[in-house]
Amino acid sequence: KNQVEQSPQSLIILEGKNCTLQCNYTVSPFSNLRWYKQDTGRGPVSLTIMTFSENTKSNGRYTATLDADTKQSSLHITASQLSDSASYICVVRHRSGGYNKLIFGAGTRLAVHP
Amino acid sequence: GAVVSQHPSWVICKSGTSVKIECRSLDFQATTMFWYRQFPKQSLMLMATSNEGSKATYEQGVEKDKFLINHASLTLSTLTVTSAHPEDSSFYICSATEETFTDTQYFGPGTRLTVL
Numbered sequence: 001k002n003q004v005e006q007s008p009q010s011l012i013i014l015e016g017k018n019c020t021l022q023c024n025y026t027v028s029p030f031s032n033l034r035w036y037k038q039d040t041g042r043g044p045v046s047l048t049i050m051t052f053s054e055n056t057k058s059n060g061r062y063t064a065t066l067d068a069d070t071k072q073s074s075l076h077i078t079a080s081q082l083s084d085s086a087s088y089i090c091v092v093r094h095r096s097g098g099y100n101k102l103i104f105g106a107g108t109r110l111a112v113h114p
Numbered sequence: 115g116a117v118v119s120q121h122p123s124w125v126i127c128k129s130g131t132s133v134k135i136e137c138r139s140l141d142f143q144a145t146t147m148f149w150y151r152q153f154p155k156q157s158l159m160l161m162a163t164s165n166e167g168s169k170a171t172y173e174q175g176v177e178k179d180k181f182l183i184n185h186a187s188l189t190l191s192t193l194t195v196t197s198a199h200p201e202d203s204s205f206y207i208c209s210a211t212e213e214t215f216t217d218t219q220y221f222g223p224g225t226r227l228t229v230l
Contacts, residue, residue: 036221043118043207043221044158089157102219104157 002027004092004105012111017080021108023073023090031095035064035075038087038107047075047088080112117141118210120222127198128230135193135225137208143188144210148219149181152205164191198229 004025013019025033032051036044048057048064050073056065061078077084090105117140127133137147146165150158162178164170164185172178182194191210195202205226209219 041205041224041226043120043209043223045221046218102160104159106157109155 002092002094002103004090004103006088006090006105006108008108009106010109010111012113013080015080015082015112015114019077019080019110021075021077021088021090021110023075023105025071025073025090025092025103025105027071027092027094027103029095030068030071031093033064033066033073033093034091035062035073036089036091038089040086044089044091077110080110082112082114085110085112116212116218116220118144118208118220118222120206120208120225122225123223124226124228126228126230129199130197133195133198133227135195135206135208135227137191137193137210137222139189139210139220142210142212144191144212145188146211147185147191148209148211149183149191149193150207150209152207152224158207161193195227198227200229203227203229 007022034049035047038044047062048059050057050066052068063076066073087107087109089107092103094101119138121136148163149161151161152158160173161176162170162172162183164183166185166188170183185191205224207224209221
């Protein structure tokens with residue numbers, strides 16, 4: 001079954017600290033993996049996208065890694081800010097012909113405290 | 115670029131009434147639009163996929179007669195929740211793609227539906 005699992009479910013860190021969020025997937029065949037940030041009551045916004053051949057991708061203070069062999073990805077946030085408080089969703093695209101099928105993880109709810 | 119809007123941003127209605135939610139692509143033509151539902155502390159669940167000018171494709175378990183989707187133009191799709199009940203209360207999010215087979219979905223800001 002095609003699934004995306006994220007850990008931890010929730011995380012509280014102090015402003016300025018770093019953190020790493022995890023994503024494991026069983027989606028096959030795999031096309032690409034995205035990390036989204038979703039603020040409360042808003043739609044998701046894409047942070048990074050990685051294909052099978054990419055191991056790391058950065059977007060400012062966000063760095064995503066991908067190990068396609070072990071089917072694991074991580075999102076590292078450096079020097080966290082209060083505005084980083086949000087849900088972070090790992091989304092894997094299932095390569096099923098031309099059908100645009102996204103498999104969503106349940107997300108990690110991050111709270112950054114001053 | 116690639117902005118998707120939704121209207122309304124929130125709506126409260128009485129049980130038994132119908133509610134229409136609009137999804138618009140503001141600066142591109144959306145060949146395909148997707149409708150998702152998100153319950154509190156859960157991830158997005160795809161409800162249906164709609165292509166301009168054709169009938170929507172619904173995911174298993176989603177009632178097509180209850181959730182009516184119309185994609186009449188390349189910039190507008192509507193979701194109508196008919197005879198809404200309290201269990202339909204949720205956060206509804208649409209997304210749009212520019213080409214049929216691209217994997218870049220641009221998400222709208224969502225619509226919070228509360229059914230009393």
